[in-house]
Structure formats: C-alpha cells, structure tokens
Amino acid sequence: MEMEITKFNIDAPRWDQSTFVGRLKHFFNITDPRTALVSEQELDSAKQLVDSCRAGSVPPGTSTEQLHYAKKLYDSAFHPDTGDKMNLIGRMSFQVPGGMAITGCMLQFYRTVPAVVFWQWVNQSFNALVNYTNRNAASPITLTQIGVAYVTATSTALATAVGLNLYTKKAPPLVARWVPFAAVAAANCVNIPMMRQQEIINGIAVTDENDNKLGHSKKAAIKGISQVVISRIAMATPGMILLPILMERLESFAFMKKIRFLHAPLQVMLAGGFLLFMVPVACSLFPQRCSMSVSSLEPELRESIVNQYGDNIRYVYFNKGL
Template sequence: MAEAPLDVDGRINLDSPRYDQSTFVGRARHFFITTNPLNLFASGSDLDNAKAVVESYKKRAEPPGLTADEVWRAKSLYDSAFHPDTGEKMMLIGRMSAQVPMNMSITGCMMTWYRTTPAVLFWQWINQTFNAVVNYTNRSGDSPIPLKTLGISYTLATSGAVITALGVNKLVTKAPPIVGRFVPFTAVAAANCINIPCMRNSEMVNGIPVYNAEGERVGESTAAAKKAIGLVVFSRICMATPGMLIPPFIMQYLENKTTILKRFPWANAPIQVGLVGFMLVFATPLCCALFPQKSSMALNSLEADLQEKLKALPNTPDVVYFNKGL
C-alpha cells in the first residue's frame, strides 16, 4: 500500500493522510487507524503533544531527531481527536475512536430490550442523544450549528426513531419472533435519514467550504453540502447494517436451539453487545471508507452562481473538493 507522497523537499506531506485516499483499501487503512478505540486512552497531554508535533512539522520547526514513524503516530492521534476543518479538540464520545465502544454498548442493549414501550423509548432516546453528539462533533465545515437547529434535529430524530420502532413493533406482533428483532434497525435507519440532514441543515442553506486542487478555498456550495450529507447518511446506515442484521439470527438460534440463554438469561445483553462490537470493529472503518473524506464535485454540478464565480477566476477549476464530514 503506497503511502502519501513526499513534498518537493522530501518531507512528509501532513496535509494528506498516510495512505492513498483514492483507493478503498487506502481509505480503509486510514480509518482503521483513526477509529482505533485505543486512541481513547491517550491523555490530554498526549493529544496536545501530538498536535504540537504536527503543527511544528508543518512549519519545519520540529524537534531534531524526529522519525517518520513518530510524525505519523502524532498525525494519527491528531486526526482521531481534532476536527479536520476547525482544528478544535472534539468531545470524547463524539470522536471516531469512540464509535465502536459507544455503538456496541448502545446497539447491543437496544437489540436486547426492544419488546416493551418503556425499553424502546429509553434506548432510542439514548441512541439519538449519542447520534446528535456525533453529528455535531463531526459536522462538515467551520460554521457552528445553532442551538435551535440542534434541538429541532434531536427532537425530530428521537421522535422519528421512537414512532418507527413502536409502529413497526405493533405491525409485527403476529409475525415470527425473528422479525421483531429487526425493529431496532428499522428505527435506526429512519432516524439517520432525519437526524443528519436536520443537524446539518445550516450547511444546506449556507453551503460548505469548497477548495481547488491546491487547497485554496474558492467558495461555499449548497450542492456540495447536499452531496456530503447524502453520502454520510448512506455510510451510517451501512455501518449499522452488519451489527443489527446478523446478530438477530445468532440470538434466535441460541434462544431456540440451545439452552445457553435459558441457563444464563443474564448473558443475553453481553452476548449481543459482544457480537455487535465484533462487527463494528470492521464495519466502522470500512463504511467510513466507502467514500473519500475529501470528496469532489465537477464544476458543472455546482449551483449556477458559484459556477459563474469560479469561471471568473484566472485558473477556473474543473473540480472542487470538500470535507464530507463523518
């Protein structure tokens, strides 16, 4: 796997990930590092030191004797904890390195206790609260999300998930038991389709920053924002699919064909959490890698006014780039 090319002076280019992001394998390798839950154990001073190394290296003022591996280690820690656009340190549970432990715990419990209304209300609320934190933390661009928008998207997503779960639960009361196990996935998919667009509504109204091939900001695009949000919704649903569609078959088998859950009923939740966690270890980075983080759009796909603005530039870009968010 080829690593990021060196610059003209033979130095590491820290403006690009270590591995080739034009290939799925390169993006997957990058996200296996970025989503590594072990990054959560890095202390605040470790993260600040990593940021200092990255920033000093970019300014060609790094400490003498710094090796390439040390630079890349600092960069991986930096990427796992700091927002790519704003440079701000992200809240702990909103970081991509927290996705596996947080999602496996919440999803496993959501799939264990899905039959009663109180359980559905509680776990869908917990899940959407976590999703709201993640969506806010990993928003694209550098424009803040108003508290009003945050509250509306959170309320709509939580309501959508609960209504979907309760409605589908009612519809499948006479269906085979295995069907009921898929209700949480239906609710999660529906909520993602509500939560992410609502949370990032300001991006669709005001646009997100777009850049030329040299990394220069050339404007804001609402068309790019809509594409970014669509890609994120799709990848989030894909991310949840293995952990929410495969364990129900395993749990149904354990419940009907073995005595494990009858002898140890307390093991239901730990087994589901473990199964979901195992699948998320792979699904999280692989689904984050479905589309390039630095996505692109052709000039003729942008809104008309931005096209005119770019065509007036001395060097009109044929393609613009943007951070799609996670």
C-alpha cells in the same frame, strides 16, 4: 534522516485516499478504539508535534514513526476543519465502545415499549452528539437548531420503533428483532441532515485542488450529507441485521436458556465485533475530501468560477464530514 524529517509532509495521506483500500487503512488507523484511552496530555503533545512539523521545526531525534503516530492521535481527536479537540463521546474512535453498548442493548431489550423508547432515546442522543462533533465546522449551527434537530430525529426514531414494535406483535420473532434497525435507519435520514442544516441552507466552502477557496455550494453540501447518511446506515446494517439472526439461533439451544442473564452482555460484545470492522469500512465508502464537477454546481457559482478561471478548474473539493 534529518533531511527527510525536515521535509516530511505530515498532512499528506499515508495511504492513497482515491482507493477504497487506502481509505480503509486510514480509517482503521484513526477509528482505533484504543486511541479513546489516550490521555489528554498525550493528545496535546501529539498536536504540538503535528503543528511543529507543519511549521518545519521538527524536534531533533524525532522518527518518522513518531510523526505518523502523532498524526494518528491528532486525526482521531482533533476536528479537521478547526483543529479543536473534539469531545470524547463524539469522536469516531469512540464509535466502537459507545456504539457496541447501545446497539447491544437495543437488540436485546426490544420486546416492551418502555425499553424501546429508552434505548432509542439513548441512541439518538449519542448520534446527535456524534453528528454535531463531526459536522463541517465552517457552517455554524445555533443551539435552537441543534435542539430542533435532536427532537425531530428522536421523535422519528421513537415513532418508527414503537409503531413497528406494535405492528410486529403477531409477526415472527425475528421480524420484531429487526425493528431497532429500521428505527436507526429512519432516524439517520433525519438526524444528520437536521444537525447539519446550515450547510444545506447556506452551502459549504468549496476549493480547487490546491485548497484555494472558490465559494459556497448547497449542492456540494447535499452530496456530502447524503454520503454520510449512507455510510452511517451501512455502519449499523451488518450488526443489526445479522446479529438478530445469530441470537435467534443461539437462544434455541438449551445451554443458552440457562444463562439468560448473559444474553445482553453477549449481544454487546458481538455488536462490538461487528462495529470494530464496520466503523472504518463505512467511513471508507466515500472519500473524506469529496469532489464535484464544476458543471454540477449552482449556476451562479459555476459562472463565477468559469469567469474567473475559464476551463482551468473542472472539479471543486470539500470536506464531507463524517
């Protein structure tokens, strides 16, 4: 047992990341909202154990399960590129408690312009922090660029939400309930690329399968960011499309009309139910370690790789972020 622990590769995926099911198990593990309640001391201890395991000096008596749990805490709270502890609100493990409160309120308070403006602003502030926290950390971004990204995405969300809110005044009630989703989808298409613009401008580091750095690619950055945008929209879609239909039906019942004060808490809880499953599902749509064929890279980088390695390298790999 001691020999097994000594040789334990803590960075090897516990589940096959080339399959959707394997990725789903992985993200159910690290997006577990319960890890958001773990103390800072326990997180630091988990990091220490992970670092010890990487160095080949696992404390005597440590079990495999303890190592797996330490890696779960580490993956949920520390950035994969830098190893730095991420802020609590920006962690994927906080997506369910944070997202359920905001989504529920957006879907409940959609009738008046002030309410739409306030909750879209809250949502974009939350998204901006999540996007910044989970960016590819090898591409630094300035405070000015963060500010521009935040203002642009918030303006897009507000313009979409307020514009559609006014446009759907005479539309069926259900159509008006879908306005928050349209605003969220539109804002994601702006917020994520803007927050990660440095990756598009300067490219992101690409490596071979053994993590040897080969250069920087803008095309890889565009592919990774596009996949993140799709994942974030997919994360919100079931809850923000199906929940309004469910609430529309529920609110037609007499007992629901008597407990209007509970409608908002009910929407928050139902939104949480959707997100509990959709956060890991959406994160699993594409591999975290993204790949791209050398033939699809920029001509300069492609020529550099071919000149140095010939045909030995056919694919490059990079962290797409979350």
